[in-house]
Amino acid sequence: MEKNKILKQSLSNIIHEGKQFPEGRSFAYLTVGRIGEFAGIGRMDFGGSEYAEADVEWRAPVKKSSGDNYGWWHLTPGAYLVVFNESVEVPAGKRLYLQIREKAARNAASIPFTILEGGGTAEEKASRDGLAGELEPFRCTMFVSGAGIEIKENARLAQLGVLD
Numbered sequence: 001m002e003k004n005k006i007l008k009q010s011l012s013n014i015i016h017e018g019k020q021f022p023e024g025r026s027f028a029y030l031t032v033g034r035i036g037e038f039a040g041i042g043r044m045d046f047g048g049s050e051y052a053e054a055d056v057e058w059r060a061p062v063k064k065s066s067g068d069n070y071g072w073w074h075l076t077p078g079a080y081l082v083v084f085n086e087s088v089e090v091p092a093g094k095r096l097y098l099q100i101r102e103k104a105a106r107n108a109a110s111i112p113f114t115i116l117e118g119g120g121t122a123e124e125k126a127s128r129d130g131l132a133g134e135l136e137p138f139r140c141t142m143f144v145s146g147a148g149i150e151i152k153e154n155a156r157l158a159q160l161g162v163l164d
Contacts, residue, residue, distance in 0.1 A: 003162040006094060012087045015154060029156035034083035035059050035073045056081050061153050070153040075144045088138045090118030095163040098140060104157050108146035111158060
């Protein structure tokens, strides 16, 4: 199956197909829907029975003028939780990757390179820490360094591609 077909099959809630699937490229852009700052500690243990996600304080985007349709997040250096507009469901037997968009990387933002695997039973998916199958809404941790960054609502922040 062609890579772009796999990506289109994997994504839902696409906000602008023409901009998110660039002509001649084999990846799709994921767009920012929500950004929060980690406000409390999380917990991890060997078996998972004591697992707890860190508390997140959601930031509200701020419009620069009253006529703006979309607002901006002004992010200082730190770690943030990004919730994308798009949902991802990896097809069985496929592996996708997530990486930061180059323009974001040149502006002091980074996300961990992530491999997403499809298929398997519900138990197998759960054992992969939720990084497979249905991810609604899809999210990742973003790190901001340097002087910070401003990110507009719906900005194309990350790229989702097909490994195999």
